[in-house]
Amino acid sequence: MKQIAVIGSGTMGNGIAHVFAVNGFKVNLIDINAQALEKAVAKISSNLDRQVAKAQITEDQKVSALANINSTTDLKSGVANADLVVEAATENVNIKLQLFKDIDAAAQPSCILASNTSSISITKIASVTSRPDKVIGMHFMNPVPVMKLVEIINGYKTSKEVTDIIIELTKKIGKVPAMSNDYPGFVANRILMPMINEAIISLHEGVSTVSEIDTIMKLGMAHPMGPFQLADFIGLDVCLAILNVLYDGLGNTKYAPSPLLVNMVTAGDLGIKSGRGFYDYSHGTKELVVAPGF
Numbered sequence: 001m002k003q004i005a006v007i008g009s010g011t012m013g014n015g016i017a018h019v020f021a022v023n024g025f026k027v028n029l030i031d032i033n034a035q036a037l038e039k040a041v042a043k044i045s046s047n048l049d050r051q052v053a054k055a056q057i058t059e060d061q062k063v064s065a066l067a068n069i070n071s072t073t074d075l076k077s078g079v080a081n082a083d084l085v086v087e088a089a090t091e092n093v094n095i096k097l098q099l100f101k102d103i104d105a106a107a108q109p110s111c112i113l114a115s116n117t118s119s120i121s122i123t124k125i126a127s128v129t130s131r132p133d134k135v136i137g138m139h140f141m142n143p144v145p146v147m148k149l150v151e152i153i154n155g156y157k158t159s160k161e162v163t164d165i166i167i168e169l170t171k172k173i174g175k176v177p178a179m180s181n182d183y184p185g186f187v188a189n190r191i192l193m194p195m196i197n198e199a200i201i202s203l204h205e206g207v208s209t210v211s212e213i214d215t216i217m218k219l220g221m222a223h224p225m226g227p228f229q230l231a232d233f234i235g236l237d238v239c240l241a242i243l244n245v246l247y248d249g250l251g252n253t254k255y256a257p258s259p260l261l262v263n264m265v266t267a268g269d270l271g272i273k274s275g276r277g278f279y280d281y282s283h284g285t286k287e288l289v290v291a292p293g294f
Contacts, residue, residue, distance in 0.1 A: 001169060002026060005082035005107075007075070007099060009033075009040035012116055013088035015144025018044045021068040022057060022145075023173045029071045030078040037071040044069065047145055076106045084169070086138055088116040091241050096120060097128050104129035112162055114138040118238075119189050119245040122155035122182045132157040136166055139186065140175075142234070150175045151188050184249030189242050193255075197243055199227035200258040203278075203294070210278050210294045228278035229288060232271030240265045 002025065006017045009031035017029045017040070031037045048062040057065075072078045079085050085103050089095055096115060103113055113135045115125055126135035137153030150170045154163055170177040180186040185193060199213050208216070214226020223230075231239050240262065246255035264270075264277065269291070271277030280291040 001083040001165075003028070003082050003084075005030060005079045005085045006088060007031075007079075007085065007103070008088040008090075009036050009071070010088070011142060012140060012144060014040035014043050015047075015142065016086055016088055016116065016140055017069055018047055018065070018145050019140075019173050019175070022048070022051075022061065022065040024064075025068065025173075027069050028078040028082065029069055030073070030075055031071075032073055034073055037073070041066075041069065041071055051145070075102060079103055079107045079111070082107060082111050084112045084114060086114045086116060088140075091118060091120065091238055093120050093124070096125055100125050100135070101128050104131065112136065112165065114166065116140055119185045119242040121184070121249075122153050122158070126155040126157060133159040134162050136162055137180075137182070137186070138166060138170070139188065141188075148174075148176045149188075150177050151180050151186055152177045153180050153182055153186050155182055185242060185246045190246065193239060193242050193246060196227045196231050196239055197255075197258055197261065200231070200261050203228075204258055204260040210290050211288075214288075232277035232279055232281075234271070235273055236261060236270045236277050237265050 004020045004025045005028045006013050007030050009029055013029065017027045021027045029037060029040060045066060048065055051057045052059055052062050085107055087096065087099055089099055096117065100113060113129065115122065115137055116139060117137060118139050122135060122137045126132035129135055132155060135155050136158050139151035139153065141147035141149045152166060167177045184190065202208060202213060203210060210228045214228050217223045217226045225233065240257055243255060243257040268274055269276050272281055275281050276291050278291055278294055280289045283289055
């Protein structure tokens, strides 16, 4: 594999492009929004500077990585010569299904199509393509340049050859692959999201406060972030979307999202991205300040 296409230039997409580019792969970073692409390339450059400062890479490696990235708003030309396409668009099933129809029509027959989805069925995504044997999940963790794990998900018809290729490729970019079967939430979010949801339910029922629950989970369970800080980091809208996938897909009320989470998303309190979630981020520092009302 030499040519990679990454669809979506948001937090996950630019992180995925960064990791492939710094490991010597040519990357077409694709987004419908030209300004978003400019912002993504600037973010990648900033993150590479941070790696240089920490002596993780050299200045020459940074220059080479940036030279490996081409940005474009043209999906058809962006994927035309790709050996692998990694889709990292919004966690919305209808958007992903339409994207995979378009990618399938534009990509060469040998191209492997991967989704960075954190919960949506790979089998369902593969079903809208003419190559279900070449469709696979590559669920990177955020922040992508830092986190080692890539959750690999086989669809019902994913071939062993494709799985083996993606496992080896994951290792080549310095990540650790871990396999999951194609069931709602896979492994990471099937375990993580109910924990976050239970923390929100505990808050809603008055068991404890935001800061106390986060402190208990950090110091008592050795979690680097408490569930509320992590939920704000992920995005409360994303948490809600994943819980809905779990609830709809498994039909078990234990996955039903907390009414408090639903209300917060409806009100636009989405976490870091909106400036307020369980914590207030309007003060402009990294200090965690519990949002008014909590």
